[in-house]
Amino acid sequence: MSLPRTAPPRSVPRKPVTSTGFHAPAGRPATELVAVARLSPCDAAVPVVRAQAVATLTAWSVDSQAVEVAELVVSELVTNSVRASRPRDEFVAVRLSTTSGCVLVEVWSRPDTTLPTAQHPDGDSESGRGLCLVEALTDRWGSYRATSGGIVVWAQFPGAVVPVQRLHDEQPLPARTARPVPEPRVAPARAPGLPDITFSTDPAVLARTAERLRALDAWHHHPVPC
Numbered sequence: 693m694s695l696p697r698t699a700p701p702r703s704v705p706r707k708p709v710t711s712t713g714f715h716a717p718a719g720r721p722a723t724e725l726v727a728v729a730r731l732s733p734c735d736a737a738v739p740v741v742r743a744q745a746v747a748t749l750t751a752w753s754v755d756s757q758a759v760e761v762a763e764l765v766v767s768e769l770v771t772n773s774v775r776a777s778r779p780r781d782e783f784v785a786v787r788l789s790t791t792s793g794c795v796l797v798e799v800w801s802r803p804d805t806t807l808p809t810a811q812h813p814d815g816d817s818e819s820g821r822g823l824c825l826v827e828a829l830t831d832r833w834g835s836y837r838a839t840s841g842g843i844v845v846w847a848q849f850p851g852a853v854v855p856v857q858r859l860h861d862e863q864p865l866p867a868r869t870a871r872p873v874p875e876p877r878v879a880p881a882r883a884p885g886l887p888d889i890t891f892s893t894d895p896a897v898l899a900r901t902a903e904r905l906r907a908l909d910a911w912h913h914h915p916v917p918c
Contacts, residue, residue: 714748714788725752725790725853728911731770733777733784733801741786742767748788749795749851758795758851761829762788765797765847768822772808772845773801785912794831795851800912802842807835836903840910 714727727748731737745766749759766786773784785800808823826833826847833847 713744714786726787727789728785728787730783730785730912733774733781735771735774737784738767738770738774741770745786745788745797749790752790753854754790754795754851755854758849761849762795762797762851764829765826765849766799768826769797769799769845769847772822773799776803776805777801778803787911790851790853793850793852794848796846796848798844798846798906798911800838800842800844805843807837807843808845832899834903836907838910838912839907840913842912844906844912846906 714729729741729744731741742763746759746763749762754762770784770786777784781802784802787796787798787800789796789798823833830847830849833845835843835845838844
């Protein structure tokens with residue numbers, strides 16, 4: 693489904709194509725593969741950020757099939773966000789991240805419109821298939837309202853980082869031997885009146901928790917170095 697687009701007034705020209713490219717946010721660990729890009733909310737910026745997403749994931753050594761899926765997902769989600777943007781909106785933000793063998797694509801846009809839902813148009817319809825394609829290609833997708841304003845649409849799908857093959861003449865790095873950790877001498881005290889801590893493994897609970905934690909992260913407002 694494509695979000696409704698508000699046509700700009702004739703007296704207000706669309707913004708030129710600009711994109712900062714994908715950059716790792718400041719303060720992130722070097723081992724965590726996360727990159728954010730911001731682009732002008734115009735149709736011509738879509739192929740630019742799509743190509744940059746492919747280049748970024750390829751540089752991370754993400755497997756080629758996942759890169760192809762990411763290319764389509766980024767294109768559909770960014771297109772929807774651009775079409776929902778208004779002439780006065782400054783930018784659309786895209787974040788790529790890899791974790792636990794999965795790739796996560798998130799797209800933020802300013803308009804606080806209705807959260808998008810996937811439609812299933814008939815064969816004669818000329819539009820409305822964007823989120824259906826995202827739904828078919830990914831394991832999970834969804835949307836939420838950011839606490840700082842705007843809407844984030846996200847999609848997650850398998851995408852393992854392929855280890856770099858070592859040349860035959862390269863010597864393997866020495867491996868560390870794990871040392872035993874001593875048992876604590878005193879058992880940790882539990883605050884009176886509080887129940888024992890248990891961790892939930894319910895997928896529905898974990899999904900809701902992850903979505904609410906993401907809503908608290910204003911990653912789209914973090915400064916991006918040029």
